[in-house]
Amino acid sequence: MLSEFSAIKGSSPGYWKLVALCALLFLVGVGSFFAIESYGHGITGMNNQVVWGMPHVFAISLLVMASGALNLGSMSTVFASIQFKQFTRFSAFLSIVLLIGGLTVLLLDLGRPDRMLLPMLYMNFRSMFTWNVFLYSGFFVLCLLYLWSMFDYKQFTKVVGSAAFAWRVILTTGTGSIFGVIHARDVFFSAITGPMFVAVSLTSGTALSTILLVGTYRKTGRYMEEKLVFGLRNALIFFTLLVGYMFVVEKFTKFYSPAFYEVETWLLVGPWAWLYWLGVWGCCVIFPLVILFHGRLGNTVQGVVAASVVTVVGVFAFVAHVLLAGQSYPFDMFPGYQLSSVFLDGASAHYVPSLVELGMGIGGIGLSALLFLLGIRFFRMLPAKAVAPEGWELPWSP
């Protein structure tokens, strides 16, 4: 028997301090936006070689996690994992707030944010950006309908939840394909880039949900059965293995062709190698698996939360690596020649993020966190007590 849904009290000084902190982060983002709007992108670390910087890393990471945050809802509604049914509202709501945070950063980083509505007026259906406009707005509407159906029209939950699940797979494939379809960039161009984004959304969404659920239940003094956290851990393990599998397949395919030796070697030992090994492999795959498979750590809530935190760091590292390494690798316009020019042809691009860029990205996180905190305060998003359904047992433990 599921517990009744209820909003958190949200009357403690700690809650309001957290709200104030998130509002402050959001204001930092707003201030950063106005600074860039006034002085131009010249005050960022971006340049004519690396044209997408930290705001995009934050924005795309939030969007990837928005898709992944629907995991709990999908696992319950589509794959009948009854133990997660109590978290479906939370799941859809988290997707919405992450989507808002990510899209806000993405739109405000435009060179001309005053023209942000033009893509709705002059659509180019060949552009992945145009597709993503539809995918993001469609996902937003579907998540809202999913949430609404869970509150008032339960007969539609299955249909809307299934549609949202299918949509999120397409959505994240679309996000990855923003890069994957670019033939000119050796690092981006791959059919597996889209699916890799889907896999990373599965891990990061599950990880963020775990952190927020454990954090919310602990801080509000509510009860959450540990078995549920370990159920999330098992899902995270499988998703992380999937991510590792995709990384291996991608590298194996690229290294099989001599045409890619140069760029792939550059990725493994070049200026962004630290991010690849520590961030992509370390935080996305190895460190979480080591923690989760550890006999003692993997069987504690703290251990699962720690692995989840590392996984969330991993999604930022993954997106940063795709974006920054992908743009930094010099174009090989004339094979067989070493290039040089005043426009820095032939050289790895240089990029150091500026504080305003970080401010804008953090502002997006602040906005999402603020909406989340207010949402669980004013709406009945979570069960008063999270317990595993009767008869449900954890199938296995590492």
Next chain:
Amino acid sequence: MTMDRRSVLGLGGVLAAGVILAPGLRLIAAPEDVTEASDKRRWGMLIDTTQCNPACTACTQACRTENNVPLTGDPERDIHWIRKVELHSKDGGKPDRSLPVLCNHCEHPPCVHVCPTQASFIRKDGIVLVDMHRCIGCRYCMIACPYKARSLVYSTPSIPGTPNRKVPMRAKGVVEKCTFCVHRIDDGGQPACVEACQKEAKGGMLFGDLNDPQSEISQRLRQVLSTTIRPDLGLKPRVHYQGI
């Protein structure tokens, strides 16, 4: 003067019809040859790299003057519509070269494909342009272009003392690139870089109509061995290089 309701409605109707029809009307037909792009033409360029001196910057200087392109001194954020690139053979098997690189005005331009607002577009005569009033500054075109031919205007640009008023003034936050000096072409001229190369250098740059089999560029392309940048991408660039 007073107007009755019937007159007001009638006048309103005429005004509304005028507003709707006006964009489609042209009172005086402009001569197509001079002022309007023709889909019968395909402008292209042939660059003879054997004639290009590494020390010569006539083409880049002419472009900056013609198109009011400023140099800020920040190599990472400077705007380049055309730039000189030095090529050094990796194995020493080929002679070093110096050549200009600019927008290749591809037949299948990836910048146009990815632009979400159709701000990047192909004119009838194949010239790829950017509508500066429609560009939102998303920079996806810069990601997609394999020639690094586009630049974002990173800060409020300085305007030269005597700017060329035939070229639109640039705006902060918008992406721009070489237009093949479209304003000169429409006046029956040639791009400034080509003209400068022919006047001040050895004349290694040749511009013309690729659709016209009798044009000098078409004839030269039939006679000499030439290549384009990254032909493997299938973009069909219209800037050809001889001597590499």
